[in-house]
Structures are given as C-alpha cells and as structure tokens.
Amino acid sequence: MPRSDRMHPCPGATEPRHSTVTETPVITTSGLTKIYRSGGREVTAIDGVDLHVREGEVYGVIGQSGAGKSSLIRCVNLLERPTSGTVTVDGQDLTALAGRGQRASRELRQARSRIGMVFQHFNLLSSRTVQDNVELPLEILGRSGRERSAKALELLDLVGLADKAKAYPAQLSGGQKQRVGIARALAGDPKVLLSDEATSALDPETTRSILQLLRDLNRQLGLTVLLITHEMDVVKTVCDSAALMERGRVVESGTVDELLATPGSQLAAALFPVGGGASGPDSTVLDITFHGESTGRPVISQLARTYNVDVSILGAAVDTVGGAQIGRMRIELPGRYDDNVVPVGFLREQGLQVELVGQDAPARPAGSEVKEVAK
Amino acid sequence: MTWSEMQPLLTQASWDTLYMVGWSTLVTVVLGLPLGVLLVLTDRGGLLQNVVVNKVVGQVVNFGRSLPFIILLIALIPFTKMIMGTYIGRDASIVPLAIGAIPFFARLVETAVREVDHGLVEAVQAMGGSTWTVVRRVLVPEALPSLVSSVTTTVVALIGYSAMAGAVAAGGLGDLAIKQGYLRFETGLMWVTVAVLAVVIALIQYAGDAVARALHRRGGRGGPAPRLRLLKAKEPDAPAGATDEARQAA
Numbered sequence: 198m199p200r201s202d203r204m205h206p207c208p209g210a211t212e213p214r215h216s217t218v219t220e221t222p223v224i225t226t227s228g229l230t231k232i233y234r235s236g237g238r239e240v241t242a243i244d245g246v247d248l249h250v251r252e253g254e255v256y257g258v259i260g261q262s263g264a265g266k267s268s269l270i271r272c273v274n275l276l277e278r279p280t281s282g283t284v285t286v287d288g289q290d291l292t293a294l295a296g297r298g299q300r301a302s303r304e305l306r307q308a309r310s311r312i313g314m315v316f317q318h319f320n321l322l323s324s325r326t327v328q329d330n331v332e333l334p335l336e337i338l339g340r341s342g343r344e345r346s347a348k349a350l351e352l353l354d355l356v357g358l359a360d361k362a363k364a365y366p367a368q369l370s371g372g373q374k375q376r377v378g379i380a381r382a383l384a385g386d387p388k389v390l391l392s393d394e395a396t397s398a399l400d401p402e403t404t405r406s407i408l409q410l411l412r413d414l415n416r417q418l419g420l421t422v423l424l425i426t427h428e429m430d431v432v433k434t435v436c437d438s439a440a441l442m443e444r445g446r447v448v449e450s451g452t453v454d455e456l457l458a459t460p461g462s463q464l465a466a467a468l469f470p471v472g473g474g475a476s477g478p479d480s481t482v483l484d485i486t487f488h489g490e491s492t493g494r495p496v497i498s499q500l501a502r503t504y505n506v507d508v509s510i511l512g513a514a515v516d517t518v519g520g521a522q523i524g525r526m527r528i529e530l531p532g533r534y535d536d537n538v539v540p541v542g543f544l545r546e547q548g549l550q551v552e553l554v555g556q557d558a559p560a561r562p563a564g565s566e567v568k569e570v571a572k
Numbered sequence: 573m574t575w576s577e578m579q580p581l582l583t584q585a586s587w588d589t590l591y592m593v594g595w596s597t598l599v600t601v602v603l604g605l606p607l608g609v610l611l612v613l614t615d616r617g618g619l620l621q622n623v624v625v626n627k628v629v630g631q632v633v634n635f636g637r638s639l640p641f642i643i644l645l646i647a648l649i650p651f652t653k654m655i656m657g658t659y660i661g662r663d664a665s666i667v668p669l670a671i672g673a674i675p676f677f678a679r680l681v682e683t684a685v686r687e688v689d690h691g692l693v694e695a696v697q698a699m700g701g702s703t704w705t706v707v708r709r710v711l712v713p714e715a716l717p718s719l720v721s722s723v724t725t726t727v728v729a730l731i732g733y734s735a736m737a738g739a740v741a742a743g744g745l746g747d748l749a750i751k752q753g754y755l756r757f758e759t760g761l762m763w764v765t766v767a768v769l770a771v772v773i774a775l776i777q778y779a780g781d782a783v784a785r786a787l788h789r790r791g792g793r794g795g796p797a798p799r800l801r802l803l804k805a806k807e808p809d810a811p812a813g814a815t816d817e818a819r820q821a822a
C-alpha cells in the first residue's frame with residue numbers, strides 16, 4: 198500500500214531508540230482488579246495489575262487468550278468498571294470520575310474524548326461515510342461543521358486515505374478500515390491511543406503497514422500507544438516496552454531492552470528464540486545476548502582462543518527489536534557449569550548477558566516468580 | 573352499481589384510509605420508536621439497565637399486542653372521547669389505530685435495534701459519547717434499514733386495522749368493502765374495493781422495500797436482493813474477460 202514518505206522521519210533498521218519517550222507516566226494503574234460476576238460465578242479477569250506507561254512510548258501487553266488483556270485495556274478508559282484499584286491517565290484519576298451505576302459521568306466522558314481507541318473489528322458506522330465516521334468524535338465534542346471536515350480530511354490524509362473520504366466503510370478493505378479507525382481515534386487530539394488487537398483481523402502484510410502507521414504516529418505526534426496483542430511479532434516490531442499477562446496478572450514488564458537483559462525472561466525468550474539442546478549430560482549450555490556495540494565483536498573466537506575450549510554454537514540470530522539491533526546465541530561448552538565459571542566470567546566481562554540453560558541452573562532465578570524489572 | 577357510481581365512493585374511501593393510516597403511522601412512529609429503544613436500553617446489560625421499567629413496559633406492550641383490535645377500539649372509546657372530544661369519525665379513529673399499532677411497532681423497533689453491533693456502541697462510548705449520542709448516532713441510524721421495513725409492516729397492519737375502524741364511522745376502503753359492498757350485496761363494488769386495497773398495499777410494500785434496500789446497500793451489508801443477484805449471475809462477465817485475454821494472447 199503506497200503511502201507518502203514523510204511518514205518515515207527515521208528510516209533504517211538500526212535507528213536509535215526514539216526520543217519521544219519521557220519519564221512522565223501517562224497511564225498508571227495500581228492494584229487494578231476486575232471480577233466479572235455472572236450467574237453466581239465469579240471470574241477474576243484482572244488481578245491487581247500495576248501498569249506504568251510512560252509518555253511517548255509504545256507499550257505492548259501480550260498474553261494468551263483469556264489472560265485478561267482486553268479487560269485491562271477496557272478498564273483504562275473505564276468501558277469496563279474496575280472492581281477495585283485506580284486508573285490514572287494523563288494525571289487524571291479516571292476511577293474517581295466514574296460516578297455511580299453504569300452511566301458515565303460528564304467528566305468521565307470528557308476524559309474519554311481525550312483517549313483514542315481502535316478496535317479489532319474496526320467498529321465503523323456503516324451508515325456513515327468514511328469522513329463522517331472520522332467526524333463523529335468531533336460532533337460529540339461539539340465542533341463546527343467546517344472545523345470537523347477540515348480536521349477529518351487532514352487525518353484521512355495522514356493515514357493515507359484522503360481519496361476515500363466519501364466512500365462507505367463497506368467499500369474498504371480491512372486495512373483501510375483500520376486506518377479509518379485510527380484516524381477517527383485521533384480526531385479528538387488524544388494523548389493516548391488504546392489499541393485492542395487492532396491488527397488481529399488483518400493479513401501479515403497489512404498488519405505490518407498498520408503497525409508502521411502506529412509507530413509513525415507515535416513518533417510524529419508523540420502519541421503514547423497502549424496496545425494489546427497476542428502476537429509476539431507485534432511487540433517486536435513496534436513496542437518500546439512490554440508486559441506479559443498470565444491469568445489476570447502481569448508476570449513480566451519493562452522496556453524491551455531491560456527485558457532482553459533480564460535472565461530467564463519469558464518475554465525475552467519469546468521475542469527472540471534461539472533453539473538447540475545440549476548434546477550430552479556433561480556440558481554447559483549458555484544463552485548469550487549481544488546488545489548494541491558488543492554485537493560486532495568477535496567474542497566467541499576470543500573465548501575459544503583464550504581458554505582453549507571447544508565452543509559449539511547451537512543456535513544464533515541477529516534481529517531488530519524495537520528498532521535496536523540485538524544478537525542472541527546459544528552455545529555449548531564441554532564440562533559442567535562448575536568447570537566453566539572462568540569462561541562465563543570472561544563473557545560477562547565483555548558486557549554480554551549470559552544465561553545458563555538447563556534444569557540444574559544455579560545462577561538462574563526461578564522462572565515462575567513475578568518479575569518487575571521496570572525501575 | 574356502475575363505475576361512475578363507484579368512483580366517488582372509492583375516491584372518498586381512499587382518502588379516508590390514507591388520512592387515517594397516515595396520521596396514525598406518524599403517531600405510532602413518534603411514540604413507538606422511543607418505546608422500542610427504551611425496551612433495549614433498559615434490558616439486562618443495556619445502557620440504562622432497569623429491570624423494573626423493562627418488565628413493566630414489556631408487559632404493557634405484550635398486553636397491547638394481545639388485544640384484538642376491534643376490542644381495543646371499543647375499550648378505548650372513553651379515552652378517545654377524552655382527548656378528541658368524540659369517538660366517532662375519521663379523526664377520532666386515529667387514536668385507537670395508533671394505540672393498537674404502537675406496541676406492535678415498538679417490538680419491531682426493539683428487534684431492529686438489538687441487531688446493532690455492540691462494538692459500535694462501545695466505540696462511541698469510548699470517544700466520550702453519552703447514551704443519547706449512542707441512540708441518536710448509532711442505534712437509530714444503524715438500524716435504519718430494518719426500521720424502514722418495520723414502518724412498512726406497520727403501515728400494512730394499520731390498513732388492516734382501519735377496515736375495522738368502520739365500526740366507529742371512520743370510513744375508508746375496508747369499511748366501504750364491508751358496508752357498501754358485502755352487506756348490501758354490491759359484489760362488484762366489494763371486489764373493486766378489495767382490488768384497490770391490494771394495489772395500495774402492494775405499492776406501499778414495494779416502496780418500503782425499495783427504501784430499505786437502498787439504505788441497506790449504502791451500508792454495504794446486503795447488496796442487491798437475491799432475485800437481482802440471480803439475474804446478475806447470468807451476465808457473462810467471466811467468459812467475456814476470458815475471451816479478451818484469449819484474443820490478446822493470440
């Protein structure tokens with residue numbers, strides 16, 4: 198799908214982490230809990246989630262079906278009332294605005310108008326043209342007709358659909374519909390964009406272009422994006438930070454860099470899998486992660502030469518994660534871990550992250566415990 | 573009875589029917605639409621969930637629908653007299669007609685509005701829309717094709733009811749067929765009147781369907797009616813393209 202090049206201010210795969218991220222928290226949840234009660238049965242969909250999304254970052258929440266991802270994102274703009282806990286968006290405690298009962302208070306509605314949301318199934322009004330769909334949030338905000346149409350056309354241009362303004366949603370492809378959905382979500386000039394599986398109904402090619410669009414918008418407008426996905430690829434392509442959800446809890450979270458630097462991180466392993474098992478019982482298998490400048494150095498040959506050990510490479514990969522280059526390698530050294538303390542020390546000295554693979558791992562923290570590596 | 577004798581009777585009766593049905597449809601839509609929407613909103617899980625209101629309104633609507641129209645017509649005489657000053661004649665008959673049709677129409681509205689994708693409601697809530705915004709910008713416009721069909725069905729039902737309105741001297745085509753035709757053994761007049769009624773109903777149904785289909789197609793949810801699609805399938809589109817390619821290859 199051709200789009201104008203001005204959407205790519207930072208071309209290239211090895212671009213540095215972009216500078217829109219600040220340390221200001223934009224979305225904060227604390228102790229967020231959601232219990233659904235239906236027919237006497239209780240389902241704890243979210244169980245005490247503390248989320249910290251910084252201004253200007255793309256934050257991915259990943260997890261299996263039923264982990265509570267949708268419930269979480271729907272609690273952020275209070276489409277779903279949390280059972281307990283608080284949600285703060287852009288300094289405003291939304292849970293305090295909620296009002297009683299199911300109806301949203303005026304203040305909450307105003308706050309929502311500053312939070313954009315895109316949906317898996319686009320949720321465009323079929324009775325309205327593309328332009329009228331994008332104008333809808335502005336109608337709700339009470340803007341004048343001229344202002345609305347100017348803004349809508351500008352946004353449609355931004356998402357590359359200026360020529361479809363008068364079309365009806367039914368005449369668009371899935372990817373085009375999602376672009377309209379994004380344009381509509383941006384109409385109220387939100388600081389925050391929530392995206393629940395925005396690409397799950399799309400083919401891989403279209404998914405890439407939509408993710409690219411989200412990333413461009415994030416950089417161009419400094420938009421903070423909280424996105425839900427069940428695809429690791431999505432996290433890998435666009436996210437600055439990520440959280441892994443399991444059964445309603447966040448079991449890992451942090452920036453992608455931090456996660457990759459965390460020993461035993463499930464997210465890191467999933468983001469960046471290297472295969473291969475040990476060839477025998479009397480050997481040590483290590484996962485080595487290279488970041489930034491260490492990617493280029495001939496560490497392994499140095500290791501082999503300096504300590505005169507036979508290094509077998511079981512698997513290796515170099516990839517771009519969140520815009521930075523990362524290398525991972527799984528190597529095997531002869532002998533038990535105790536025999537290899539010195540070579541492992543050498544690798545660590547080189548600034549590499551070294552992780553022991555295997556059951557009898559003395560240096561490895563238990564993988565099941567809750568890890569919060571964000572500062 | 574000759575045609576020239578029938579004609580003024582038919583013209584007058586047609587106008588009476590149009591008048592009664594037109595006004596009662598208007599009243600029915602104005603009151604039945606909010607009632608139908610209310611039934612959806614107050615239902616369990618609805619935007620204005622209120623079990624008591626929902627049950628009460630639902631029961632009243634059911635009761636209204638279960639009454640045979642002729643009984644309603646008579647039962648409403650005091651009420652009609654109260655608001656119209658009389659219960660006799662064309663104008664007065666609008667009251668029982670509308671009251672008879674409102675529950676019927678409200679149920680049709682309820683069904684139509686329930687069909688609207690809840691995701692759209694959420695989208696509008698997520699952009700800060702109030703319940704009123706949801707009703708006005710989502711529920712009604714998105715249900716519009718079905719609502720138009722509901723109005724058509726209601727108009728046709730009202731034409732049927734209006735025949736019974738002859739009992740309160742309201743006139744109209746149905747009344748003409750019964751009183752002047754059937755009861756006075758003017759079989760010719762009766763059949764002509766029935767034919768006029770049939771044509772009127774067919775026209776209304778046709779017009780209603782056409783509008784609903786146009787709205788539906790705009791939303792792209794249906795495309796042309798199946799009948800038309802069959803005709804289209806016979807158009808030799810693919811073979812033409814194939815021969816074009818063959819010609820180019822040659």
Ligand SMILES: Nc1ncnc2c1ncn2[C@@H]1O[C@H](COP(=O)(O)OP(=O)(O)OP(=O)(O)O)[C@@H](O)[C@H]1O
Pocket residue numbers: 233234235240241242260261262263264265266267268269427
């Ligand atoms: N409205 C609801 N009423 C009752 N239970 C619900 C409701 N919505 C979600 N749940 C339950 O809460 C749990 C979490 O659901 P949720 O939709 O948040 O998961 P998810 O991570 O988004 O899954 P998926 O990847 O399939 O979308 C599930 O067990 C689900 O059955």
Ligand SMILES: [Mg+2]
Pocket residue numbers: 266267268394
């Ligand atoms: Mg979900």
